[in-house]
Amino acid sequence: MDASKIYILGHKSPDLDSVASAIALAELKNKSENKDKYSARIAGELNKETIFALDRFGFEKPELLENAQGQNLILVDHNEFEQAVDGTQEAKILEIIDHHKLNFKYSEPIYINCRPWGATCSIIKSLFDTNNISISKELAGLMLSAILVDTVITKSPTVTDFDKTIIEDLARISGVADWKEYGMELFKVRSNVKELADAEIIKSDFKDFDFKSGKFGIGQVETVDLNEFAGREEGLLLELKKLRENNNYHSVVLFITDIMKEGSLFLVSSSAMEEVEKTLGQKLEQGKVYIDGILSRKKQVAPLFVKHFDK
Numbered sequence: 001m002d003a004s005k006i007y008i009l010g011h012k013s014p015d016l017d018s019v020a021s022a023i024a025l026a027e028l029k030n031k032s033e034n035k036d037k038y039s040a041r042i043a044g045e046l047n048k049e050t051i052f053a054l055d056r057f058g059f060e061k062p063e064l065l066e067n068a069q070g071q072n073l074i075l076v077d078h079n080e081f082e083q084a085v086d087g088t089q090e091a092k093i094l095e096i097i098d099h100h101k102l103n104f105k106y107s108e109p110i111y112i113n114c115r116p117w118g119a120t121c122s123i124i125k126s127l128f129d130t131n132n133i134s135i136s137k138e139l140a141g142l143m144l145s146a147i148l149v150d151t152v153i154t155k156s157p158t159v160t161d162f163d164k165t166i167i168e169d170l171a172r173i174s175g176v177a178d179w180k181e182y183g184m185e186l187f188k189v190r191s192n193v194k195e196l197a198d199a200e201i202i203k204s205d206f207k208d209f210d211f212k213s214g215k216f217g218i219g220q221v222e223t224v225d226l227n228e229f230a231g232r233e234e235g236l237l238l239e240l241k242k243l244r245e246n247n248n249y250h251s252v253v254l255f256i257t258d259i260m261k262e263g264s265l266f267l268v269s270s271s272a273m274e275e276v277e278k279t280l281g282q283k284l285e286q287g288k289v290y291i292d293g294i295l296s297r298k299k300q301v302a303p304l305f306v307k308h309f310d311k
Contacts, residue, residue, distance in 0.1 A: 006094065007071055009062075010120075012079035012085060013206045016050045018042075018077035020146035021120040023059060024139055025076055025097065028124065032131050038074075041065040043085035047204045049190040050271040052146035058137045077120040079104040081114075082208040082215075089198045097123055099158075100298055118163040119150035125166045141174035145186060151221065152259050153183035158299045182256075184224065187259060191223030198232065198239040202254050209302065213309035214250030214271075217243065226258040226265060233267060237287050240269035250309070251276055255294065255301060263292040279308040 008026050010018020022040035040062040054061060065071070069087030080103045081089055083221055095111045096104065099120050109298075117124050121143040128135050135143070140200070151159040156166065163299040171179040190280040194202050206219035223229065229236075236254060244252040251270035258264070266289050270306060271275045282289045294300050 002203060004037050006038050007065060008038055008074040008076060009039045009043055009065055009074050012043045013085040013203055014042050014044050014046060015205050016053055017119045017121055018144040019050050020142045021076040021124055024124045024143055025123060028128055028133060031133050049149060049186050052189045057141040059142060082210045098272060118159040119147040121146040122163045122166045135173055137174050140170045144170035144174055144176060148183040149186055152295055155259060156296045158296050166305055187222060187224050191228055193228060198235045202239055211310040216305060217249050217252040218297055218301060219254045220257060222257045222259055224260055231257055233288060236267050240267060244269045257295055260296060263290060264294040265290045279304050297304045
């Protein structure tokens with residue numbers, strides 16, 4: 001282990017917030033400490049909107065860290081070992097910055113900054129401000145992109161007044177004249193699934209959860225038009241079934257969120273479908289149901305499954 005190097009990285013199936021948070025925090029720490037020992041890494045292949053935002057604001061794709069065993073780590077945008085890169089339990093974790101519920105046990109005290117905000121990038125922007133460190137136009141654009149995606153352009157129930165103020169500030173710094181219009185551009189990139197295989201769609205934003213009832217996988221895809229997925233439901237359901245059976249999941253869920261209609265189509269493969277129906281409060285027809293008003297995995301979907309399957 002190189003004690004002089006500290007890797008900052010987000011979860012497996014990295015999304016834009018996890019990648020932008022790692023890049024932003026590495027820059028903040030290197031600047032504040034006047035060192036060059038912090039480096040952003042990724043824990044998997046990038047999705048389309050992350051590649052788009054990196055390209056737009058002139059950032060290189062961070063290097064892939066396949067196994068963290070023996071490394072010094074700072075975790076961003078996650079705190080559950082089920083979602084972390086392989087080897088994290090054998091790494092030295094120095095710090096966590098996150099906006100999800102805490103489900104973390106460690107053998108020694110560490111610094112944890114966990115706030116109920118809409119994005120990890122919002123927390124890191126506040127740290128830039130606290131330390132009186134300026135943010136470049138390019139980094140502001142990347143962080144803005146991440147917050148817009150995570151808060152569904154401020155439509156998500158996860159958004160706070162802090163996020164909204166930070167969005168306005170980052171838009172000003174980055175020179176993005178109309179952040180709502182730019183947010184729609186991001187979601188059009190995000191929802192263009194024509195070239196993606198069913199497995200790629202499911203894994204594009206997918207998280208594992210270890211509940212008392214078993215292992216669960218919950219994926220989310222957001223779109224500006226649910227019709228983009230017309231004719232693909234059966235293929236996605238078959239892929240969900242294959243994923244569940246091959247990887248010993250209790251249940252695997254994909255919900256496709258229409259950000260314009262503000263609702264989600266749920267596709268489910270489960271060993272206990274009736275229990276999932278009770279959890280969602282809806283009858284599934286051939287593994288499918290549309291539920292109005294559902295936009296957030298963190299705030300709406302995951303808590304339902306925690307309440308029912310982790311008791």
